[in-house]
Amino acid sequence: MAGIAAWGAYAPRLRLSRKAVTEANAWVAPNLKAKGKGERSMANWDEDALTMAVEAARDALGPADDRSHIDALYFASTTAPFADRLNAGIVSAALTLEKSIRASDVTGSQRCGLTALGQALVSGGTALVAVGEHRKARAASAQELDFGDGAAAFVVTEGAGAAELLGRGSVTDDFVDHFRGDDGGFDHYWEERWIRDEGIVKLVPPAIQRALEVAGLSPSDIDHFCFPSTFAGMAASLAKTIGIRPEAVRDNLAAVMGEAGCAHGPIMLAHALEEAKVGETILVAQFGQGAEALVFRATGQGQRPARGVTGALADRQEETNYLKFLTFNGLIEWDKGMRAEKDNKTALTTLYRNEDMILGLVGGRCRETGVVQFPRTRISVAPNNPAVDTQEPYRFAERKASVLSYSADYLTFSMNPPNHYGMIVFEGGGRIMMDITDVAPGDVETGLPVRMVFRIKDVDEKRGFVRYFWKAAPDRAAIAAQTAQAAE
Structure with missing residues (x-):
């Protein structure tokens, strides 16, 4: 069976x-x-x-x-x-x-x-x-x-x-x-x-x-x-x-x-x-x-x-x-500007050494203090206790998070301008500066609930290599719950 x-x-x-x-x-x-x-x-x-x-x-x-x-x-x-x-x-x-x-x-x-x-x-x-x-x-x-x-x-x-x-x-x-x-x-x-x-x-x-x-x-x-x-x-x-x-x-x-x-x-x-x-x-x-x-x-x-x-x-x-x-869908040629004219060749050695961090969004948690950080390092960022080699893997992808600060940038290259990015804080500790996707101008604000989504970071068009990382996207279920609670 x-x-x-x-x-x-x-x-x-x-x-x-x-x-x-x-x-x-x-x-x-x-x-x-x-x-x-x-x-x-x-x-x-x-x-x-x-x-x-x-x-x-x-x-x-x-x-x-x-x-x-x-x-x-x-x-x-x-x-x-x-x-x-x-x-x-x-x-x-x-x-x-x-x-x-x-x-x-x-x-x-x-x-x-x-x-x-x-x-x-x-x-x-x-x-x-x-x-x-x-x-x-x-x-x-x-x-x-x-x-x-x-x-x-x-x-x-x-x-x-x-x-x-x-x-x-x-x-x-x-x-x-x-x-x-x-x-x-x-x-x-x-x-x-x-x-x-x-x-x-x-x-x-x-x-x-x-x-x-x-x-x-x-x-x-x-x-x-x-x-x-x-x-x-x-x-x-x-x-x-x-x-x-x-x-x-x-x-x-x-x-x-x-x-x-x-x-x-x-x-x-x-x-x-x-x-x-x-x-x-x-x-x-x-x-x-x-x-x-x-x-x-x-x-x-x-x-x-x-x-x-x-x-x-x-x-x-x-x-x-x-x-x-x-x-x-890449069906038209358009002027991406000078800021898009760069070589996106991926260092495969670096990608492999940091595979769990880049592809799995895995950071670290100190076994002694419980302090969470991203990326994981040998020395803990715990205040007053910089312990060495105490980090254990800590997965961020399924953690609830929100926007602490953000920017909507028209100067940097983006396939869908403006380029939204900001500091994302996670429940249970940890923060990451990352791109924000699936948003339009005016959608992002401080305190916005977000969830992690696995997306394309950029593409090495010369070699056909796609680079992936995680981004923040509005957690619309959490937003709806907040709106309903506020209306009560």
């Missing part, structure tokens, strides 16, 4: 208005006006598939410091930042997992997220599966409107957990509906009717039927059917073909999020887990050079996420500036 013990999800706060996109491109692509309803999730400039996967994993794992129960880590994405560097290793370091875990990257297909989850479920032990996607699309294309950015994560165990695995089915066939070369930034697609009729309709049902056979269920037994597709009505059509009840077909979140590639099946599964009643069955399937299908039964147990899909979608800010979207 194996199952999902906990799950989490993440969607960027920004939501790009499709109407803004279609209006900006009406002169060249008036046919896109029909797609101008709703919004799609839009990653900030300092977010990518990996950072979003880390945030989803944090949602699944919860705030506890002890994560030694995780034996394996699977990171799945078709848009991972590195082709020859273990992306899962970066995720592991950010989450401060044990060095002894097994870690692997799963990629190469839009179904790789479900493939990673299925593999973790049958491999035994306790594993973390983190799936993130951040695809780029050409301006004035249908994909620009259909795509969305997001992530999901699952903790799987040998017990039933919150959802027990009942069956799994797979089909592998080199059906090329689209592809992206190793030196290409965009997907290349074939004709939609061929993809639908020769690909999805013929390859997905056998995978689903196999999963149902293993589970010992009939199609009519399914209570929640999750199938992501940019083709309108595709999930309902499949359900009718297979014999799944129409009311079991779940909303694919296209109107509020878009389609998040290999992460979208897992996101829909996470959403179903949030709403499924005890004993209900969930079937999730995804297409991509074949198909992957998994069947679960909800148990009502396990750990529910603090935010989940519902919370992630509720935390939103509409973005109508189409030019900002193009800039954040």
Whole structure:
């Protein structure tokens, strides 16, 4: 028996208005006006598939410091930042997992997220599966409107957990509906009717039927059917073909999020887990050079996420500036000014020596005095007791914090000016000077509750090396609680 013990999800706060996109491109692509309803999730400039996967994993794992129960880590994405560097290793370091875990990257297909989850479920032990996607699309294309950015994560165990695995089915066939070369930034697609009729309709049902056979269920037994597709009505059509009840077909979140590639099946599964009643069955399937299908039964147990899909979608800010979207995704050349003209080569030796500090946001706490500091040093900063070699690792990432002082700087280079940064103080001690993200001018003030988020610090564009660190972002749940308390 194996199952999902906990799950989490993440969607960027920004939501790009499709109407803004279609209006900006009406002169060249008036046919896109029909797609101008709703919004799609839009990653900030300092977010990518990996950072979003880390945030989803944090949602699944919860705030506890002890994560030694995780034996394996699977990171799945078709848009991972590195082709020859273990992306899962970066995720592991950010989450401060044990060095002894097994870690692997799963990629190469839009179904790789479900493939990673299925593999973790049958491999035994306790594993973390983190799936993130951040695809780029050409301006004035249908994909620009259909795509969305997001992530999901699952903790799987040998017990039933919150959802027990009942069956799994797979089909592998080199059906090329689209592809992206190793030196290409965009997907290349074939004709939609061929993809639908020769690909999805013929390859997905056998995978689903196999999963149902293993589970010992009939199609009519399914209570929640999750199938992501940019083709309108595709999930309902499949359900009718297979014999799944129409009311079991779940909303694919296209109107509020878009389609998040290999992460979208897992996101829909996470959403179903949030709403499924005890004993209900969930079937999730995804297409991509074949198909992957998994069947679960909800148990009502396990750990529910603090935010989940519902919370992630509720935390939103509409973005109508189409030019900002193009800039954040590197789709236009713009004058960054002289202050951006610097060599961002990373000292890999320094990165490795300070890995837990940079990627894990780990500082130190003096064993003798309990004084907390960042960074960790041999000599404690405790007043009147500069003890030597008394520091033990202390994780800051899950600690509550607030802004002590700040600046909104238009002189330093920023992808989203002004550059907000300030002194952040933590409950329990410690303070760090750090960047503040996901804010607009006027949002930051002294005392603002913030939480730590794993983000891109900067990019060495000459060598293609992405540097990561932690930033402060408004803790909107804490802000809402403060506002409600003040109103009483």
